[in-house]
Amino acid sequence: MRIFLLIVLAFVALSLAVEDRTFVERSEAIDIPTGWRRTTSFAITQSKRNVDLIFALKQRNLDQLEETFWAVSDPKNDRYGQHLSSEALRALIGAPEADINAVVAWLKDQGCANVLVGRSGDMVFARSVSLPLASRLLSIQFHTYRHSSGLSFDASLGPYSLPSNIADKVNLVTGVIGFPDMSPVRTKVNPAPSPAALEINPTVIRTRYNISATLVGTNAQNQHAVAEFQAQYYSPADLKTFWTKYVPFAPFQAVAGVVGQNDPSSPGIEASLDIEYLMGVSPNITTYFYSLKAFNFWNDLMTWTGELDNETNPPFVHSVSYGSQGDYPSDSYRSTLNTEFQKLGARGLSIIFASGDSGAGCEGGGINTAKACDCTFFPSFPATCPYVTTVGATRFLSGSSGPEGAVQAFGSGGGFSQYFPTAPYQTDDVAAYLASGVQMPEACAFNASGRATPDVSALGDVHFQVVNGGSTISVGGTSASAPTFSAVISLLNDQLLNAGSPTLGFLNTWIYQTASANPTAFFDVTVGDNINAGCCRSGAESGFECATGWDPVTGVGTPNFAVLSTLV
Numbered sequence: 001m002r003i004f005l006l007i008v009l010a011f012v013a014l015s016l017a018v019e020d021r022t023f024v025e026r027s028e029a030i031d032i033p034t035g036w037r038r039t040t041s042f043a044i045t046q047s048k049r050n051v052d053l054i055f056a057l058k059q060r061n062l063d064q065l066e067e068t069f070w071a072v073s074d075p076k077n078d079r080y081g082q083h084l085s086s087e088a089l090r091a092l093i094g095a096p097e098a099d100i101n102a103v104v105a106w107l108k109d110q111g112c113a114n115v116l117v118g119r120s121g122d123m124v125f126a127r128s129v130s131l132p133l134a135s136r137l138l139s140i141q142f143h144t145y146r147h148s149s150g151l152s153f154d155a156s157l158g159p160y161s162l163p164s165n166i167a168d169k170v171n172l173v174t175g176v177i178g179f180p181d182m183s184p185v186r187t188k189v190n191p192a193p194s195p196a197a198l199e200i201n202p203t204v205i206r207t208r209y210n211i212s213a214t215l216v217g218t219n220a221q222n223q224h225a226v227a228e229f230q231a232q233y234y235s236p237a238d239l240k241t242f243w244t245k246y247v248p249f250a251p252f253q254a255v256a257g258v259v260g261q262n263d264p265s266s267p268g269i270e271a272s273l274d275i276e277y278l279m280g281v282s283p284n285i286t287t288y289f290y291s292l293k294a295f296n297f298w299n300d301l302m303t304w305t306g307e308l309d310n311e312t313n314p315p316f317v318h319s320v321s322y323g324s325q326g327d328y329p330s331d332s333y334r335s336t337l338n339t340e341f342q343k344l345g346a347r348g349l350s351i352i353f354a355s356g357d358s359g360a361g362c363e364g365g366g367i368n369t370a371k372a373c374d375c376t377f378f379p380s381f382p383a384t385c386p387y388v389t390t391v392g393a394t395r396f397l398s399g400s401s402g403p404e405g406a407v408q409a410f411g412s413g414g415g416f417s418q419y420f421p422t423a424p425y426q427t428d429d430v431a432a433y434l435a436s437g438v439q440m441p442e443a444c445a446f447n448a449s450g451r452a453t454p455d456v457s458a459l460g461d462v463h464f465q466v467v468n469g470g471s472t473i474s475v476g477g478t479s480a481s482a483p484t485f486s487a488v489i490s491l492l493n494d495q496l497l498n499a500g501s502p503t504l505g506f507l508n509t510w511i512y513q514t515a516s517a518n519p520t521a522f523f524d525v526t527v528g529d530n531i532n533a534g535c536c537r538s539g540a541e542s543g544f545e546c547a548t549g550w551d552p553v554t555g556v557g558t559p560n561f562a563v564l565s566t567l568v
Helices: 002-018 061-073 086-093 095-112 129-139 200-207 235-245 269-281 297-309 331-346 425-432 476-499 509-518 562-566
Strands: 020-023 036-038 050-057 114-119 123-130 143-147 154-155 161-163 170-174 224-226 257-260 286-291 317-320 350-355 391-396 404-406 415-421 452-454 456-459 465-467 472-478
Touching: 002 269, 050 095, 050 129, 050 297, 050 404, 061 331, 061 509, 086 286, 086 331, 095 114, 095 123, 095 129, 114 257, 123 129, 123 297, 123 391, 129 161, 154 235, 154 331, 161 562, 170 200, 170 331, 200 269, 224 476, 235 269, 269 286, 269 465, 269 472, 269 476, 297 331, 317 476, 331 509, 350 476, 425 452, 425 509, 456 476, 472 476
Parallel strands: 224 286, 224 317, 257 286, 317 350, 350 391, 391 456
Antiparallel strands: 020 161, 036 143, 050 123, 050 170, 114 123, 143 154, 391 404, 415 452, 465 472
């Protein structure tokens, strides 16, 4: 009996030790999204599906990273343009070697065969982890869910946990919680072909923004890229057809490389738009296509930043036309992603996001909540991150030339973050707008002291000519504005590289300073608004109005390349 009791006590002690776990993300378990239902009553223990996990480790010296980021991004600072190498970044913020080794050793002890440490020393990648092993690692359960479209998916609702001695070294684990995003890519497709007088193509854009008709990239070191999610692919044949029709001023240029996967037989409208206009507006610049085919955007976004972290010389400019107005990830995720963008900016990368196509975002908290008529606006994230540049959309007031106004075919995304404070580069501009006298939404709708978006804007009306699947269609959206503005930045970078100067890197401090000191550097957009016509509230309180100077519809305005090229 005594021996039996000792055995029982030992088993209990062992069980308690095993259960000594800590929840990493401080969030509730997520809800089952609309359109999905669980089809299994028991947790999956046998599954052939594998997942790629990223363990984002706790970094060192984040205060020094913050100081460095602002210093190298501020034209008035003596350290402006002194961007960090990947080695210098790791030396600054990489996790302690003991922490890295502990996480790697634990993963391997648990059965993870493919474990890698990221170049910046703050990410550990566990590749091709089986669901049963992931379930064991993170103490979560997977079930099979079926979408109304017929798709089946093995998913976990979380929350997840780690052994306490591992959890104290980890900020976040991605790749394990969430469902595929089944909503369509949000590019605005014009159901009818655009009249010739309204068509927008690279020549129209370059003429409007005062780019010389013969100007192309000439520096061999210059690189830029698009980032695509939700299995959005491009067709090289479509790109060549687009080039023949709309880029007669430059020899054809193929994409230099695909990072991830691409299926040319299944081109997506979003990807076709992005690659055709990034390359068509700024020809002869080495271009890369980053592609993530899974449909969990938040997991894939961290995978993408991890890929950039691991590259010694990533492209200087990245155009991203994705985001969410309402379905936000956890606080831990937002904080971690913020730091990732700060790291990329410190290395001299320009990360450019579309501001969204749902105006101020007055329709509530997204598919996972029941806030259909909540007073609060939901601006697009990650566009509201203070360490990225956000682009809104404009239209020609008449025909396909001349002054611009805010788009009318949809609401250009813009507003004020509920989570991040007003960024230091925009404090004066935001204060001026709030005091401008234009009609404002009710006070409960927005956080007047939040990070304000967009920063700039560019053409994005639904008359962009895009070749997709062999056919030419008319599309638009801030998804058109982001690659258009990115192309302008790439041409400016080309000029800087030819002069032996560093590239622009994080743009916003330069943008706001330049707009303030040089009123002609950006075309001010003062006509229009981003009021949601279908909002459950009506009138001006469902969005913002344009004004002189910066506004939460079109930012500081659209780029005047002829002036900007004399100022960089």
